[in-house]
Amino acid sequence: MPLVPPPFDPELAACLESLGDAAAPGFRLADLDAARRGTCLAAPDLTSGGVFEVSEYAVPGPPGAPGIPLLVCRPRGTTAPLPVLYHVHGGGMMAGTDRAGVEVPLDWARELGAVVVSVDYRLAPEHPHPAPVEDVYAGLVWTAEH
Template sequence: MSTMVPPPFDPELAAVLEVIKDVLPREFTMDDIPALRQGPGIELLAQLDLTMDGAFEVEDRLVPGPEGAPEISLLICRPEEPVRPGPLPVLYHVHGGGMVVGNNRVGVDAPLAWARELGAVVVSVEYRLAPEHPHPAPVDDVWAGLLWTAENAKEIGGDPDRIVLTGASAGGGLAAALALLARDRGGPRPIGQMLLCPMLDDRNDTPSAHQMAGLGVWDRTANETGWTALLGERRGGADVSPYAAPARA
């Protein structure tokens, strides 16, 4: 069988994709980014119960951004009744959105569910979006947020030595880049990563990238748009930083 023939979607997933296909278009170009940012998905996120039925105390906090850049917003969710005494592990969450849309509410329901089960603090970071803010602005922002989280972990009930990086899509790629930065700069050392469908490779030329052309909610065209917004003409070139595309590491 040709590697370009896509595998079928699971029937349950296919049904969901059919429902949301008009909300999350599978193909979009740079011209579609403003409309996507104004779509109904972001409004729905505002209705998310961040307390998880009272399980968490929720705080929005502005903290210093990279040198010469604006402050960044952190969403901090602390268990109301910790499952154990002492500092808790921290899930440092980086939101998805293809590098071009989203805020620190996007996808945070997943780490909140894990944190409620395991007893952890969740810190979800907001970052500047491409194409207005290309690389390295997004990764610089999430790095600044990680530094603040590690330095102030005890204040928010967390353990600076037990930070797990989490993220999906763009957030997964940025979380992987954070791990590389922490290794190379000698910064806070995470104890693990939870990367969900991470954006790792700007070359957009894997077998699955070709298989998914025109399929799902994030196809090959959308992927090219996200990477081009982040990297511009450098996308796919020889000099792309692993802190932008961790598959280059």
């Protein structure tokens, strides 16, 4: 009996269709550029309608590596220490940016009065393992210290 894939949410199905063969089973390295160019995700409102102040930092990376870009979304008008949601985007360490999927942690942070820090790590295969993981960790260390 052939395996039948589970159904997708209609919104996700439309997104996957826009990626064409790049999202099909049997992903090949040759499909990576097309996957990275996928246009199904609109740029999020990082301020969540003015709730957050947005800053971008380049923080120290792992030894011998470049700085790590961090996106910091802090509730507007706050200066006191706050809880932090550290966001690591999806993409299998091969695609995505610090803005990918950040809407969900922003929603949580709005409810919790928290800061969102989203890391933009180097991507494989140009930067093979463990580079992406080390970048994520370096951003986490900076976040904990600040």
